[in-house]
Amino acid sequence: MHPSLIGKLRLLAAFELFAALGALYGGFALVLRPDGGLLGMPLSLLAGSPFGSYFVPGLLLLVVLGGCNAAAAILAFLRHAGAAIAAGVAGLSLMIWIAVQVQLLGYIHPFQPIIFTVGLIIMALGAHVFGAQAGERRRPGVGRGAGGARAAA
Numbered sequence: 001m002h003p004s005l006i007g008k009l010r011l012l013a014a015f016e017l018f019a020a021l022g023a024l025y026g027g028f029a030l031v032l033r034p035d036g037g038l039l040g041m042p043l044s045l046l047a048g049s050p051f052g053s054y055f056v057p058g059l060l061l062l063v064v065l066g067g068c069n070a071a072a073a074i075l076a077f078l079r080h081a082g083a084a085i086a087a088g089v090a091g092l093s094l095m096i097w098i099a100v101q102v103q104l105l106g107y108i109h110p111f112q113p114i115i116f117t118v119g120l121i122i123m124a125l126g127a128h129v130f131g132a133q134a135g136e137r138r139r140p141g142v143g144r145g146a147g148g149a150r151a152a153a
Contacts, residue, residue: 005132006079012087012125013076019094019118020069023061030058049104061097068093072122076129084133087126094119 029038034053036043041054051057072086080086098116 002132002136005129005136008125008129008132009076009079009083012083012122012129013073015118015122015125016069016073016076016087016090019090019115019122020066020073022115023066023069027058027060027062027066030054031062034058045105045108065093065097069122081133084126084130087122087129091119091121091123091126094122 026039030036030041032038034055036045036054043053046052046054068086069090072083072090075083075086095116098112098119102112
């Protein structure tokens, strides 16, 4: 694996880990206190939404966003071939979460555009890693002489 690809996978894992930790923290806090008390979020924010408490959103945040980003971070850290696809799913899930949240609740916190941007960065890095991995698969012998040994410069 090319060193620049390893660096991109590490950066990808860092963004995914950031997203996972935030989602796991927020999800646990909302599941433990569905009234939003641990996060200072009044139930009145849910007025007009399909939710009477933060339990279901917290569970979704915990399982879907936290789990998805944690799994994607692990795949990127391990340099797994599926890391790029997992990044696409993880990044898109963050962007959808924020879009739905803004649609249902409105703009309520400066973290909303930040998390949306993190999702976009994760998707972009994932797409770049995917392209680089595909390039490595297409050119297994580039830069190699007979027998697979690196050609002398």
